[in-house]
Amino acid sequence: MFSMFGHRRRRKWASKLLFAGLFFGIVILWLSTRSSSSVEQKVIIREKYVQAPPAPTQRYEQSALTDQDYEAMIAQDEARIIPGLGDEGAACELEDPEELALAEKLMAKEAFNIVLSNKISLTRTVPDARHPMCKNQRFSNNLPSASVVIIFTNEAWSTLMRTVHSVLNHSPPHLLKEIVLVDDFSDREELHGKLEYYLRTRLPADKVKLVRLPERSGLIRARLAGARAASADVLIFLDSHCEVVVQWLEPLLQRIKESRTSVLIPIIDVISEKNFEYSHVHSENFEVGGFTWSGHFTWIHVPEEEKIRRGSAIGATRSPTMAGGLFAIDRNYFWEVGSYDEQMDVWGGENLEMSFRVWMCGGSLEVMPCSRVGHIFRPFHPYTFPGGKDTHGINTARVVEVWMDDYKRLFYMHRNDLQTVDIGDISARRKFREKMKCKSFKWFLDNVYPSKYIPDEDVIAYGRVRNEASTPNFCFDNLNHDSDSNYNLGIYGCHNTLETNQLYSLSKKGELRREFNCVQAPATKSLSVEKATLVPCHDLLGNQEWEWNKRGQLKHKASGKCIDIENVHSEEDVKVAPCSDSKFQIFQFEHVLIPPTS
Known part of the structure; x- marks a missing residue:
């Protein structure tokens, strides 16, 4: 810039004035954009831990929309909301025939009633269905901090934002260090420029990070990316269509403070995918996780001996397995105990793998009855799996080959089709098990899940x-x-x-x-x-x-x-x-x- 003016000495004063004008103009522009750019630097992280394969066939292209356009879109969203609709988790219904028809059409795509969801406040209230004893609990003054990791791919705007607002509104600020949103290569416009604009104009900049993955990576690798981006003492993984209940966070953090090798699960209440009614599980008759020999998670009743062992209706309740969508774990312990099997694809089997691994390698899984989170259980997956592969079956075959010892026979008795399928290299996971001196699967059955029926024994x-x-x-x-x-x-x-x-x-x-x-x-x-x-x-x-x-x-x-x-x-x-x-x-x-x- 200085050389540009150097050869024009005859216009010395004009040059100085022009330069001064440009300089101060740049300074003013910098000052005016400083706050928003600094926020964007805090909010947007390009994930670099995922090894990128060949370029995907479909990539999101940045639109030419402006902040004014995004503001208009958000105003339109807010205009749809009906005050009080669905408050306290009440069931809602659409009445307009055109909206009903549209909702039914979109149900086949989203796996829930997106038209109705868009009419419900992002900050609606939900019922406090905790056991009465929960309301008298006392917590330590120096609980660990939490990073809440939420993975999404083409999630509906209203359910994603309702999840974020719910966590922010029901988590003590001094305990919630951050929410880490991990975008698993969404291609919807509202989850790009609009989302970034919303985060920097509507939410506290120091509380929400946005991590974007450069390709579709699947739940397992996306969660690993979120865990790497997190910085708090405790990782809490939530699905992108949840609503938390008052004081949901403190019981999880208190228990991890007491037992850092405990992996904790809240009671998972049900939010209807059709009318968004919040239905709470009974505070004393909740269930814990089991599994089927075909390699699927299932709910089971709390055994009577466990009810006696825990000592209280609100005591930490041992669970053989977890559903995997919602859980809390000490961040360092997450890595120590093996995080996830990174060779698993997309989704499926990772919850049983972590369940077996944690128990067999010295940790435990526990349901915390005073922590409650509502979750929309979709009737089907609203997204496709790469290549049409049975990722759940292949991932689960990796689990049984590493962790189930001779009991893998029962899995193959149910899934004979997977005996000859290529499941990839599992040597690293087997070495990890050997290094950690993890117990046998028979130990798991005898000590953690003694009620599990074994069809070819006894x-x-x-x-x-x-x-x-x-x-x-x-x-x-x-x-x-x-x-x-x-x-x-x-x-x-x-x-x-x-x-x-x-x-x-x-x-x-x-x-x-x-x-x-x-x-x-x-x-x-x-x-x-x-x-x-x-x-x-x-x-x-x-x-x-x-x-x-x-x-x-x-x-x-x-x-x-x-x-x-x-x-x-x-x-x-x-x-x-x-x-x-x-x-x-x-x-x-x-x-x-x-x-x-x-």
């Missing part, structure tokens, strides 16, 4: 249950019924190999059962023909007790009747009829450990 027989008189041979089959509801025992042609629909066991106690459900029949001693129904096992025998005799009959102890498939066709229900010499009452188990003696 049983009389298991496998396919076949009637050889039928043509083709019929086997017991659950006919694809959901195990969460009661259903009748059916039959189907026996598969060539054992598949989960046809896996049944006869326990030493006399239960004819699947993983969670037992075959039950009416106890009436009459000539009537009944149905056999699968219902949750109650461990009391009675109408769930069966005897398999030398003839091959499955006899119901309470009624004296036998399972019968005479004149029953494929995909129909079996009968429970008076015992006879009929060959259609004779069944053979695939694997017999204790042959019948009578």
Whole structure:
């Protein structure tokens, strides 16, 4: 700039005046933009820890919208909101026929009612359903600080912002160090320029970071990026469609202060995806995490012995596994205990992997009854998986090969299709387990989850249950019924190999059962023909007790009747009829450990 004026000495004073004008103009411009640029530097971090593969086929292109455009968009959002709608977690309904039609259409895309969500305040109130004892709790004066990490990819604006506002409004500022928003390569305009504008004009600059990933990385790698960007003592992971309850944070931080190797889970309440009603789980009858042998998370009742051990209805309650979407962990311990398996793709299996690893390597998982977070449970995933791969299945196969020892046989018994699938290199995870001197999976079952049913141990027989008189041979089959509801025992042609629909066991106690459900029949001693129904096992025998005799009959102890498939066709229900010499009452188990003696 100085050389530009140097050769114009004849205009010395004019040059000086022009230079001064430019200089002061630049200073004024710098001062006017200083605050917003400094905020952007605090807010926007380009994640550099993810190794970028070839350029993605679709990339977000920066729009030409201005701050005025974003302000107008936000004003339009605010104009949609109906004051008081959904307050205290009340159910809401749309009335306009056009809005109803649009909501139904968008439901197929978003997996929740986005039209209704957009009408509900971002700062609505939710009910305080905590146990009365929670309200008398006292917490340490020097609790650790928290970084709340929220991952999103093309999340609806209103649910994402309601999550952020909820955390800010219900977290003591001195404990909430920051919210780390991790954008897993969203391509919606409102999640780019509009989001950045909203953060710097509506939210405290020192409380919210925005990390943008340069490619679609999936939940696991996105969470790792968020954890690396976080700086507080404790990491708290939340999904991007949550609402927290008053004093949700303190119980988590207090427990981690007492036990830094405890991984903590709040009670997860349900926010309806249809009407946004906040339904709270009973404060004393909440559930903890289990798993299925097919490699899925499931909810189970708190065992009676655990209720005794914890000492109080609001005491830290041990959980064998966690759902994985919402949990708190000491930040240093997160890395010490192995963080996540970075070779897992997108989503699925990471929650069981962390659950097994934490328990087997010296930590624990606990539900904190005084911490409550509402969550929208979507009926399906509103996003696609790269290449259409079964990422959940492949990731879970990595889990079982590293952590489940010989019990991996039960996973492959349910997922035979994954035995020959390439699951990638797992040597680093196996070395980590060896280095940490982690316990065996049998230890986990014996000490953490002793109620877990093992279908080929402590049983009389298991496998396919076949009637050889039928043509083709019929086997017991659950006919694809959901195990969460009661259903009748059916039959189907026996598969060539054992598949989960046809896996049944006869326990030493006399239960004819699947993983969670037992075959039950009416106890009436009459000539009537009944149905056999699968219902949750109650461990009391009675109408769930069966005897398999030398003839091959499955006899119901309470009624004296036998399972019968005479004149029953494929995909129909079996009968429970008076015992006879009929060959259609004779069944053979695939694997017999204790042959019948009578």
